[in-house]
Amino acid sequence: MATTAHYDLIIIGGGINGAGIARDAAGRGLKVLLCEKDDLASATSSASTKLIHGGLRYLEHYEFRLVREALTEREVLLGNAPHIIWPLRFVLPHRKDLRPAWMIRLGLFLYDHLGGRKKLPASEGISFAKHVSGAPLRDGVTKGFVYSDCWVDDARLVVLNAIDANGFGAEILTRTKCVGAKRIKDQWQVALRDEETGAERQVSGRMLVNAAGPWCADLINPKNGVVQSDTKADIRLVKGSHIVVPKLFDHDYCYIFQNGDGRIVFAIPYQDDFTLIGTTDVDFAGDPAKVKIDQTEIDYLCKLASGYFKKQISSDDVVWTYSGVRPLYAGNGESENASKVSRDYTLKLEANDGVAPALHVFGGKITTYRKLAEHALQIITKQLGTRDAPWTARETLPGGDFPNASYDEALALYAGQYGWMDRGLLKRLLRAYGTRIELIVGTASKMTDLGTCYGHDLYEAELRYLIDHEWVRKIDDLIWRRSKLGLRLSAEQIAALETRLAPEKQSERVIAAQ
Structure with missing residues (x-):
């Protein structure tokens, strides 16, 4: 096994967080290598609900900082990637048996003002008898609310960050697995294996970033992990599944539906001829690479959507499904309902004098990936002794210079x-x-x-x-x-x-x- 190049930063994981950190770091002149054992965005980062949003329901959990940061990022990303991100209007039918109107109005007022909204229209109340979004809905729900968020092609967002990182000199290795990483004084020695040829090579780096998503805890498991580490990963794996059915309505509005169990589900126009419905929140155990929807989840989503739409759907109508595993930072929330575990991110630095540092990325959501990367670079630049010079907020992603x-x-x-x-x-x-x-x-x-x-x-x-x-x-x-x-x-x-x-x-x- 030959030793090859030396890097400032070696990143494990080709999802949105790994790609975002690689782009930010390479754009600052750091020599970066990113390795991904499968394809870019092959797991969680291609299995989202495809939204750049503040997370309206997070307000109920008093996560004001997360919502504010996400809403601010919504405006930034809309300008950075207008080809793959665009505005949507969401319709929230009011059900007084679930949440009173005053609570929804207050939440939407905060949602409109927390993040310094400039580009998107404000929320408003509507009557379904007069609004185009009312026609597909069942009788009985007469009024609702409309607010703004954004759509994103999540997998392409990852790829565009990787393309930009590569353009700044980062080496992007897909289907290349980290099979070992250990410290030798102030350097990381990392063994990489090509998953198609089986060929291995050794690289070295000044700092390591663990951005392995749902595998971030396995990577540093003290019993069988491949990365030398003394950091504890308080990760809770939660499965989110979506279904795609032939389109249920002919307008461009999206729906956000409340449910009696406290969850919300989206119904979104998808690829012109379809409707995307999701997501579920189910605790997950097993290999995230083998995650898939189960019949209970399909039935749950079909039943919930059928409770709102005149057109009833069942599993026979489903043309495609996808599932992903969210690596949520659990903290002390192990006993909470999965839907209530925070979507915020945590960055854990592992550093001691004279030894190579590592940074572990836990949790997060696609909307705040750029800010996560910026926060990661605050830590990385300090460890590597370089200047912290944020730049990504003002630069378009590849192809976005409309x-x-x-x-x-x-x-x-x-x-x-x-x-x-x-x-x-x-x-x-x-x-x-x-x-x-x-x-x-x-x-x-x-x-x-x-x-x-x-x-x-x-x-x-x-x-x-x-x-x-x-x-x-x-x-x-x-x-x-x-x-x-x-x-x-x-x-x-x-x-x-x-x-x-x-x-x-x-x-x-x-x-x-x-």
């Missing part, structure tokens, strides 16, 4: 530039890649120049870009994380794509073995 941060203006611009392109394809590519659409289209001047069409509107030009620039190697990377084309493609088309990707994987094995 004129006036406006998707509509960018769409009009590119519609003129690519007048030959199918409108639906143009809109999808611009939403996914922003101005990086130019890397995909290149010199093409007609649809046939984009190469082979593999089904729906997926062409070779896009596939080639994803392989060359976004670490796509396997079919799920392509159709469920970089896109949601798995909802559109047939089994035969997916099989053909797997065949197409096979030589790319073989090429990677040859390169890694050299």
Whole structure:
């Protein structure tokens, strides 16, 4: 096992926190390596409800700091990534048997004002007899409230942070597992294994970051963990599951539904033709890589949605499901209901004079990932003796440099530039890649120049870009994380794509073995 490069920072975990820290650190000039045992965003970070939000229900738990920080970040991220983040309006039907109207009004007042809202419209009360969102709802609920939050393509948010980190010089290694990490005085010696070839190599670093998400505790387990550590991980694993059904309504509003058990569930327009419903909160034990929804969760979500919508749904209507495991920082809340455990994050520094420091990332939510990374860099720069110079709040993510941060203006611009392109394809590519659409289209001047069409509107030009620039190697990377084309493609088309990707994987094995 040969020793290779030396780094300032070695990050374990390619989810949103690891990628966010890598981007921030590399942009400050630190030499960074990030290793991820699977694909980027292959676990929790691609299994969210796809929202950039303050967390309205967290106000009931008096988590004002978390809500304020999240609402502030909502405004920042909306400007940083207008291609993959955009405003939504949420409808909250009022049920006086669950929460009184005055409580909801007070909560929405705080929600409107805690985070310095500037870009999004304020909340308001509505009558369902006069509002378009009332038509799909069952009789009996006559009034409600509307407020603002934002949508995000969560998996693409991770990838864009990794792309930017890589552009600043960070080395991003997917399907590369940390199989050992120990301190030798003021250095970390880390063993990495390529999960496809089995090849191992040794790297060294001044500081280690454990951003392994639901595996963060396993990584430092004193009995069988692979990272030398004396930090205790007070982590509670909670499963959240979602279902996708054919669309239940024809407008752009989202719904947030209250339930008698104290939980809330969202129903959100999804990929034009579907409705996304979720999430559940269930304690989880086992391997997070094998998490999946169970029938009880499907029935729970279907029953709750059917209690509000005129159109009834059952498990027979579900076209897709996904589940993720949230690594929540438990503290002293082990006995609490899973839905009440804080979504805040905790950063634990492990440092002593003369030995290499480590930083452990516990908990967190996708909305506050950038702020988490900024806080992590406050600690990292102090440990490494460099200047703390925050920069990410004012810089767009790759592809997000739209004129006036406006998707509509960018769409009009590119519609003129690519007048030959199918409108639906143009809109999808611009939403996914922003101005990086130019890397995909290149010199093409007609649809046939984009190469082979593999089904729906997926062409070779896009596939080639994803392989060359976004670490796509396997079919799920392509159709469920970089896109949601798995909802559109047939089994035969997916099989053909797997065949197409096979030589790319073989090429990677040859390169890694050299």
